[in-house]
Amino acid sequence: MNTEAWSDSYRGLDTWPGADILKAIVVRNQHALTAVEQALPALSSAALGIEHAIAAGGRLIYLGAGTSGRLALQDAAELPPTFGFDGALVLIAGGEQAGGSAQEGAEDDELAAIQAIDRAGVSSRDAVVGIAASGTTPFTVAGLRRAREQGAFTVGIANNPATPLLDAAEVGVLLDTGPEVLAGSTRLAAGTAQKVALNALSTAVMVRLGGAYDNLMVGMRPSNAKLYRRAAEIVQAASGSAPAQAQQALMEAGGNIREAIVMVATSASLAEAQAALARHHRRVREALAELSVRQP
Numbered sequence: 001m002n003t004e005a006w007s008d009s010y011r012g013l014d015t016w017p018g019a020d021i022l023k024a025i026v027v028r029n030q031h032a033l034t035a036v037e038q039a040l041p042a043l044s045s046a047a048l049g050i051e052h053a054i055a056a057g058g059r060l061i062y063l064g065a066g067t068s069g070r071l072a073l074q075d076a077a078e079l080p081p082t083f084g085f086d087g088a089l090v091l092i093a094g095g096e097q098a099g100g101s102a103q104e105g106a107e108d109d110e111l112a113a114i115q116a117i118d119r120a121g122v123s124s125r126d127a128v129v130g131i132a133a134s135g136t137t138p139f140t141v142a143g144l145r146r147a148r149e150q151g152a153f154t155v156g157i158a159n160n161p162a163t164p165l166l167d168a169a170e171v172g173v174l175l176d177t178g179p180e181v182l183a184g185s186t187r188l189a190a191g192t193a194q195k196v197a198l199n200a201l202s203t204a205v206m207v208r209l210g211g212a213y214d215n216l217m218v219g220m221r222p223s224n225a226k227l228y229r230r231a232a233e234i235v236q237a238a239s240g241s242a243p244a245q246a247q248q249a250l251m252e253a254g255g256n257i258r259e260a261i262v263m264v265a266t267s268a269s270l271a272e273a274q275a276a277l278a279r280h281h282r283r284v285r286e287a288l289a290e291l292s293v294r295q296p
Contacts (some may be wrong), residue, residue: 001160002159002161003133003160003178003184003186004180005059005183007165008240009179010024010199013182018221021181022081025188028181029188029189029192032190032192032196033173033193035159036118036175036197039175039197039249042173042274043200045171045185046129046171047204047205049153049170050127050129050201050205051208051209053125053127055209056125058087059087059089059127060076060079060089060126060129060202061088061120061127061129061147061152062128062130063088063090063091063130063140063143064140065092065094065107065140066131066137066138066140066245067187067194068132068191069094070193070258071131071194073090075199076089076202082206083213083219085209088141091116091143093112093137093140094107096217107136107140109139109192110141113142113143113146114142114143116143119149122147122150124150124152125152126153127152127154128144128152128153128154128155129157130143130147130157131157131198132157133191134157134159135143135161136163136164137165141164141168144165146167148170153172154169154171155169155171156169157197158175159186159190161176171264173197175182175193175194176188177190177193179213186223206219210281214238218258219257219258221255222250222257233253235250235257235260237266238261238284240265241264245264249263252270253270253273258282258287259273261277261284261288262287262288262291265288266288266291266292272291273281273291
């Protein structure tokens with residue numbers, strides 16, 4: 001197994017100066033980025049399937065254990081504040097407590113994974129992404145197989161080729177990061193590749209579903225003063241309005257950036273902006289195009 005292999009390149013690691021250890025880890029992480037880039041065709045297929053599932057009313061469900069599960073938790077946790085998306089769920093071996101501490105042995109529990117999939121009511125409407133560096137983690141493999149049996153669109157992300165997780169998925173994504181600087185410590189290069197892949201995958205899907213206008217976070221929820229200022233700046237940039245006008249529209253829209261942009265840019269009322277966005281599945285560009293055409 002590549003991720004467990006001992007590399008002669010790091011022989012005598014315990015005798016190296018700290019600066020050399022740091023450099024080796026950073027260089028290996030650069031290789032991890034190359035591994036993600038090589039997986040772009042598979043990631044594109046995965047993104048398309050997830051997009052279709054969510055657009056049809058389904059959920060994005062992550063499945064993992066250990067480091068992979070915690071990376072999934074981190075990715076999912078950012079979707080509501082960044083994109084206003086509440087349809088993500090994480091099923092992690094060992095349950096919620098595994099999010100902050102290792103739950104040894106939980107990753108071997110196949111029955112727990114099957115039960116978690118069943119309790120979540122996974123169906124053909126959903127997309128399920130299983131992540132495991134080894135590609136053999138029993139919890140993740142069993143859960144993904146169960147999800148596929150239920151008709152869900154399934155994606156498997158692993159750091160070793162020809163593994164059960166990749167075989168179990170409709171779309172297998174291989175992040176071939178190879179041996180770690182610290183042999184077998186897949187929180188390093190393998191974890192970096194998983195983090196980048198999950199970030200890229202979820203962001204691409206959310207952007208495609210209307211979570212951005214140009215490269216602006218129009219689905220962001222301004223939950224504090226800093227984010228409210230950022231939201232006003234987004235409205236101003238997207239609409240070409242003055243700061244005061246952007247702030248006023250944002251207040252009128254109750255902090256909804258999409259609605260504020262459409263109101264300011266087209267002189268529409270709040271109700272008109274909401275209706276146009278609803279007709280175009282929250283996509284700002286399409287709503288602007290419709291209301292701009294209607295203007296005298």
